[in-house]
Amino acid sequence: MKQLSLVPLRKTNQLPTNVFHGKQPFTLLLTLLLAMMLLITGCSPAAPAAANEPAGTPAAESTAPAVAEANTPVDPDAEIVLAGRRNLAPGERDAYYCSSILFVWEPLVSQDSNASPIPGLAEDWEMSEDGHQWTFHLRQGVTFHDGTPFDADAVLANFERMGGEVKTSSFYPLHVDTHYPNLQEVLKVDDHTVQLVFSQPAPTQLYNMVNFGSAMYSPHNFSEDGYFNGLAQGTGPFRLVENVLDEYLVLERNEDYYGEKAVANTIRIRVIPDVDTRFAAMKAEEIMGVLDLSAITPALAEELVKDERFGLSSTKSTMIRFLIPNGTTFPFDDVRMRQAASLIIDRETFVNELHHGFGTPTTNILNYSTPFYHDIPVAYDPEKAKALAAEVLGDQRMPITFYVNGGEPLQKTEAELLSVWFSEIGLDATIQVMEWTAVREEMKAGTHHLARAQQGLSNSEAATIFRRFMLPDGDQNVGYRLGYDNPRVNELMAAVDGELNLDRRHAIYQEIQEISAEEQPIIPLFNDVTLLVFNKKLANYDAQVYGLDLPAIGWAE
Amino acid sequence: MGLYVWRRLLALVPVLVGISIIAFALGVLAPGDPAEIALNRSGLYTPTPEQIAQVRSELGLDRPLVVQYGHWFQNLLRGDLGTSYTNGRPVAGELLRRLPLTLQLAGSAFMLTCFSGLFFGTLAVVFHREWPDRLINLMVNLLLSFPGFWLALLLILVLAENRSLLPTSGTGTLAHFVMPTLTLSAATSAIAIRLTRASLLQEMGKPYMLAARAKGLHRFRLVATNALPNALPPVMALLGNYLGGILGGSVVIESIFALPGIGSYAIEAIFTRDYPALQGYVLITGTFYVLVMLLVDLLSVMLNPRVRLGGASSHG
Numbered sequence A: 001m002k003q004l005s006l007v008p009l010r011k012t013n014q015l016p017t018n019v020f021h022g023k024q025p026f027t028l029l030l031t032l033l034l035a036m037m038l039l040i041t042g043c044s045p046a047a048p049a050a051a052n053e054p055a056g057t058p059a060a061e062s063t064a065p066a067v068a069e070a071n072t073p074v075d076p077d078a079e080i081v082l083a084g085r086r087n088l089a090p091g092e093r094d095a096y097y098c099s100s101i102l103f104v105w106e107p108l109v110s111q112d113s114n115a116s117p118i119p120g121l122a123e124d125w126e127m128s129e130d131g132h133q134w135t136f137h138l139r140q141g142v143t144f145h146d147g148t149p150f151d152a153d154a155v156l157a158n159f160e161r162m163g164g165e166v167k168t169s170s171f172y173p174l175h176v177d178t179h180y181p182n183l184q185e186v187l188k189v190d191d192h193t194v195q196l197v198f199s200q201p202a203p204t205q206l207y208n209m210v211n212f213g214s215a216m217y218s219p220h221n222f223s224e225d226g227y228f229n230g231l232a233q234g235t236g237p238f239r240l241v242e243n244v245l246d247e248y249l250v251l252e253r254n255e256d257y258y259g260e261k262a263v264a265n266t267i268r269i270r271v272i273p274d275v276d277t278r279f280a281a282m283k284a285e286e287i288m289g290v291l292d293l294s295a296i297t298p299a300l301a302e303e304l305v306k307d308e309r310f311g312l313s314s315t316k317s318t319m320i321r322f323l324i325p326n327g328t329t330f331p332f333d334d335v336r337m338r339q340a341a342s343l344i345i346d347r348e349t350f351v352n353e354l355h356h357g358f359g360t361p362t363t364n365i366l367n368y369s370t371p372f373y374h375d376i377p378v379a380y381d382p383e384k385a386k387a388l389a390a391e392v393l394g395d396q397r398m399p400i401t402f403y404v405n406g407g408e409p410l411q412k413t414e415a416e417l418l419s420v421w422f423s424e425i426g427l428d429a430t431i432q433v434m435e436w437t438a439v440r441e442e443m444k445a446g447t448h449h450l451a452r453a454q455q456g457l458s459n460s461e462a463a464t465i466f467r468r469f470m471l472p473d474g475d476q477n478v479g480y481r482l483g484y485d486n487p488r489v490n491e492l493m494a495a496v497d498g499e500l501n502l503d504r505r506h507a508i509y510q511e512i513q514e515i516s517a518e519e520q521p522i523i524p525l526f527n528d529v530t531l532l533v534f535n536k537k538l539a540n541y542d543a544q545v546y547g548l549d550l551p552a553i554g555w556a557e
Numbered sequence B: 001m002g003l004y005v006w007r008r009l010l011a012l013v014p015v016l017v018g019i020s021i022i023a024f025a026l027g028v029l030a031p032g033d034p035a036e037i038a039l040n041r042s043g044l045y046t047p048t049p050e051q052i053a054q055v056r057s058e059l060g061l062d063r064p065l066v067v068q069y070g071h072w073f074q075n076l077l078r079g080d081l082g083t084s085y086t087n088g089r090p091v092a093g094e095l096l097r098r099l100p101l102t103l104q105l106a107g108s109a110f111m112l113t114c115f116s117g118l119f120f121g122t123l124a125v126v127f128h129r130e131w132p133d134r135l136i137n138l139m140v141n142l143l144l145s146f147p148g149f150w151l152a153l154l155l156i157l158v159l160a161e162n163r164s165l166l167p168t169s170g171t172g173t174l175a176h177f178v179m180p181t182l183t184l185s186a187a188t189s190a191i192a193i194r195l196t197r198a199s200l201l202q203e204m205g206k207p208y209m210l211a212a213r214a215k216g217l218h219r220f221r222l223v224a225t226n227a228l229p230n231a232l233p234p235v236m237a238l239l240g241n242y243l244g245g246i247l248g249g250s251v252v253i254e255s256i257f258a259l260p261g262i263g264s265y266a267i268e269a270i271f272t273r274d275y276p277a278l279q280g281y282v283l284i285t286g287t288f289y290v291l292v293m294l295l296v297d298l299l300s301v302m303l304n305p306r307v308r309l310g311g312a313s314s315h316g
Helices: A002-012 A023-042 A064-069 A152-162 A205-209 A275-283 A298-304 A335-343 A347-354 A382-393 A410-423 A436-445 A462-470 A475-479 A487-497 A502-519 B002-029 B034-039 B049-059 B065-077 B091-126 B131-145 B148-162 B175-204 B207-214 B219-246 B251-256 B262-271 B275-303
Strands: A080-084 A109-111 A117-119 A122-127 A133-138 A183-190 A193-198 A238-244 A248-253 A266-271 A310-325 A398-405 A427-434 A450-455 A523-535
Touching (some): A117 A205, A275 A298, A275 B148, A335 A502, A347 A410, A347 A523, A398 A436, A410 A427, A410 A450, A427 A436, A462 A475, A462 A502, A487 A502, B065 B275, B091 B131, B091 B219, B091 B262, B091 B275, B131 B175, B148 B251, B175 B219, B175 B251, B207 B219, B251 B262
Parallel strands (some): A080 A266
Antiparallel strands (some): A109 A117, A122 A133, A183 A193, A248 A266
């Protein structure tokens, strides 16, 4: 040990003797250091008493601290800073440039809180008796942010753009066939009227057109390849004035907006990918609220609202979380096994324990945010589940492979809880954590027995989901290896195509939902919620099915 | 020396070509169809087979792999790294946009690591077995015990959330870089301190140090000016490796502190099977790494005359 040779050096050195020698000063110093650390962490402003807001309740009114600060004048035009996990305006090479929740662009047809179509830039419409033509009467006196008037020519330019090659997006791919199946032509009737002509009856076309389905931009906003040549120029209550990718974007109130103007003058939306950092930024009051999908986890939201500076807002979302059984192989090719797996799941416990009550248990394949949703009681019957499983497995136990997406850490915990229940019906699950793309590939190869997935709604037309999951050639039915084929469903879906009567259509959809709950082509777990948190210095921060009512938010008085 | 540099530079070419081929092969072998992923970035929509086929054709994914690679390499020689599958933007532009931030972060972390490694390592030896040495040892053990992400969250909690001394995340001012720099530098600083200390102690035991001590040199001068230059080569190798590593960006640090550097670009590219982005990233970081290693080797030669160019070294 060569360093031992230093000992004589230490003994003979002539340096001034340091006052701190031996163990005592070292202990003293260590104590001081620890005391300082405690001082720094311990003297932090204590979180005010818990607000005791039950999960899922709308935002509470401002409480004491906000009232105290009300004495200081609030500048209503001061910039509001919010944050989300991703770019809400991915930019020129995105088919939509930015998300609908920024209120920069507007659709021809919007939707209400029940996802029913309501007037957007089209203020009125009618369908021909045979369902082949839809005529839209456009709102007058509307201009795009670049000053171009919104009229029938602008609508035609947008449809022309949609008719080109499919354009990719962070939101939904843009192509005319996606939102306007069987569209033959788009006609300009007059300056403020357009007509869509379809080769097949299209009675529910409005549901296909809501929001992303009929986004309108200035005709001068498009590049040669159909993307964008600069900042998005819509007609909405906010103008996009700055967009720094991966960092922030800035919205300004559109003073020329034809409708009710936005309350906030300027809103900055930062990109903060990590949810813990968003939480910290909320606590530090660097941001006043979060928005977009997965804005905050239920656990962090509950933690945040223990501090009465913060409020929480939630409402139903278009997302449904479910299990994918491989219906092309044993044991889930037997409907009784799918039923057993569904009946053994205590969904109330699942949602309450793992998702803090933010979600609604369901066995229905259709998300609860569409107007066609039929509420079906959720069955939980362990005894029946065991009996059904015994009929399929006999007295054997069955090892199964259960894939979960590693990108969502909670999925593994979910899978562990589900595995405990599944073991009661003779299924011994091996949980494999992979990234989602790899899970998709495994499912295509059919190596799974179960996988965890989720599905949003690109539009509120229920047939889209039934077609994709329940028809034998549906892309999700094939891609997930659901192996689902029910002649009655096929018959009902064939009938839907020509059905112009909305009540009869409702009845068909209801029957299909009941079949889905009975046969479980997928095993739904719960309908998700849009969950937002905000600082109570803001007013009207109310969650919507997708996003929030951004034009309504402003500084509280 | 000049010949040695040229030889080393030429040796880089096959290394970089090898890196690009491996990166290309890994991207292709990984599960997932880039066309499908490009069409379903939100994960909420499943494109039709026709849409997938159309995008595959647009991206050139329907061509043989060799042709795809050859095409990419040809463009590379013209300075074109291709276009991202997922956002349609030029890869070179995207890397250049993100690179300054990564360089800024890597530079500050590297400087902090160098300073703390040399300063505290030297201090520990000057006060060997006295309280500063023990305190530094404690600090080293603590820093080595903290996982990076945990340290980042702890710093945010204390310095941003509770004390409001620093911003939690983002860019714009020097203050935004304090916590990321501390986090990125922490573990390697600890290793550098430990290595500097060990290397210095080894030097202190050598006969020439006995002679230096006999001259009655001041303890600090003895360590800093006589022993330190000879103790540097292993520390430099460590710091060189570290710099090469952090120039590739740190996914965890960039994600936690919302820093859009090239690390986050790479991880996004991996998730979306964005081959051109991945290849561009690998090429840039691979180049950085081998250049840094070359620099370290050259500095070692300059610092230690006993090292002979070409790998031989004298003993004496």
